Amino acid sequence: MKSVCAICFGGWLRVFLLVGLVSGFPASAAGALAVQTIPRESVRWHYERALVLDAQGYTGRAIAALYRALDAAEEQRHALEVAIKAKLTETDRMALEQLERTARDRRLAGSPRQQQTQVELAQAFDQLAARHLSAADLGLWQTLAVQVTECRYLLARLYWRSERTADAIMTLVQVVDVPAMPEHILARLLLARAYGQLGAWEYAQPHLERLVALTDLQDPAARRALERLRKAVAQPKSSDPSSARADLQAVVTAIEQAFLASPAAYRALTLGRRLHDPLAYLELAHMCEEEDAPEELRATLQEGIRARGNFFPVAWLALGAEAEQQAAELEAANQAAEAQQAYRRAAEAFATAFEQLQQLDFQPVQDFDPERLTTLRQKLAQHREQP
Numbered sequence: 260m261k262s263v264c265a266i267c268f269g270g271w272l273r274v275f276l277l278v279g280l281v282s283g284f285p286a287s288a289a290g291a292l293a294v295q296t297i298p299r300e301s302v303r304w305h306y307e308r309a310l311v312l313d314a315q316g317y318t319g320r321a322i323a324a325l326y327r328a329l330d331a332a333e334e335q336r337h338a339l340e341v342a343i344k345a346k347l348t349e350t351d352r353m354a355l356e357q358l359e360r361t362a363r364d365r366r367l368a369g370s371p372r373q374q375q376t377q378v379e380l381a382q383a384f385d386q387l388a389a390r391h392l393s394a395a396d397l398g399l400w401q402t403l404a405v406q407v408t409e410c411r412y413l414l415a416r417l418y419w420r421s422e423r424t425a426d427a428i429m430t431l432v433q434v435v436d437v438p439a440m441p442e443h444i445l446a447r448l449l450l451a452r453a454y455g456q457l458g459a460w461e462y463a464q465p466h467l468e469r470l471v472a473l474t475d476l477q478d479p480a481a482r483r484a485l486e487r488l489r490k491a492v493a494q495p496k497s498s499d500p501s502s503a504r505a506d507l508q509a510v511v512t513a514i515e516q517a518f519l520a521s522p523a524a525y526r527a528l529t530l531g532r533r534l535h536d537p538l539a540y541l542e543l544a545h546m547c548e549e550e551d552a553p554e555e556l557r558a559t560l561q562e563g564i565r566a567r568g569n570f571f572p573v574a575w576l577a578l579g580a581e582a583e584q585q586a587a588e589l590e591a592a593n594q595a596a597e598a599q600q601a602y603r604r605a606a607e608a609f610a611t612a613f614e615q616l617q618q619l620d621f622q623p624v625q626d627f628d629p630e631r632l633t634t635l636r637q638k639l640a641q642h643r644e645q646p
Contacts, residue, residue: 295570296618302332302406303570308619309413310537310573315626318417325414332407339392339400340384346391355383374432382438408437409536412446416538419449428453435466441533444473448514455507458500461492467510474517474528481513522546522555535566537574544577556581572615579608583635590638602639609635 305328312321367373418427434446454463484506491498529539540563547556586601
């Protein structure tokens with residue numbers, strides 16, 4: 260069974276990103292949906308670019324896009340923090356800045372003390388933001404927290420796939436327990452696996468305990484392995500590192516199997532727990548595709564698109580490709596009217612994706628093969644001509 264961490268939505272969507280996207284789309288298709296926009300060079304703009312670049316197979320460029328997204332977020336957050344501090348008393352401001360120094364001290368990087376301080380700092384700023392920022396600025400503050408978490412999780416996934424395990428861990432520890440946000444169970448699972456990769460099973464064990472509780476893991480062998488791991492953490496000098504590592508792997512594998520038991524199980528553990536990370540929607544859609552559940556696939560992609568304010572080009576591409584495949588199957592079954600409707604849905608989805616990709620500075624021909632969409636347009640025209 261494929262692991263959750265190994266699910267590569269980029270590989271799945273790469274075939275969709277070969278879809279031809281060219282200008283001059285028929286007005287009846289392109290006009291079906293209003294074009295959504297996001298600010299250029301914003302955190303969201305860079306993040307959406309990173310999703311597309313990863314789906315194209317450009318891991319390095321995707322990582323660079325996420326760096327720019329996090330830089331943009333830092334600039335916005337810093338401006339809001341300055342506004343908050345300006346309204347504090349001297350004593351409160353100095354106490355807050357002491358927390359900042361500890362939270363950002365490179366000498367403490369990754370230490371439990373620094374992680375705890377980072378949580379305390381985030382909680383303090385959240386409370387002060389609610390007290391001192393305007394409604395508009397408070398909304399921006401809260402949106403930034405979500406966007407930064409999304410960026411860091413995708414960045415950690417790219418680090419992991421690039422075998423940069425230490426970088427993945429340093430990024431994931433900033434994702435798993437963000438105050439006032441839903442628990443990022445996918446990040447916690449990847450963090451446990453990453454610690455295991457480095458042999459740091461004592462750091463992985465608390466995360467495994469939480470994951471076992473969340474998944475209600477009942478596998479007897481996995482629970483025995485977890486018990487041995489607890490003893491190894493309690494008595495590190497008398498434990499066998501290789502055995503502890505094997506036990507960790509056994510528990511992680513059992514937890515992943517709980518995630519991947521079915522699309523319904525995955526949904527319950529992610530979206531069902533208010534984790535609306537874009538990767539959760541894409542991975543769930545991928546599972547539906549593998550389970551040959553086209554209706555659930557479409558519903559998942561549409562749900563993700565709505566959750567993203569209709570701006571989600573990789574999901575639009577996947578939705579268009581699924582509709583195109585369905586149209587071809589209906590056409591082969593001599594169901595002309597139904598095929599025409601499916602081709603129209605595909606055209607509308609691809610048209611929307613094309614508009615959004617252009618906003619992200621992706622160009623037709625240079626970035627996409629136009630032939631597939633040209634064929635789709637021809638199919639639509641043929642169906643219109645039929646009596």
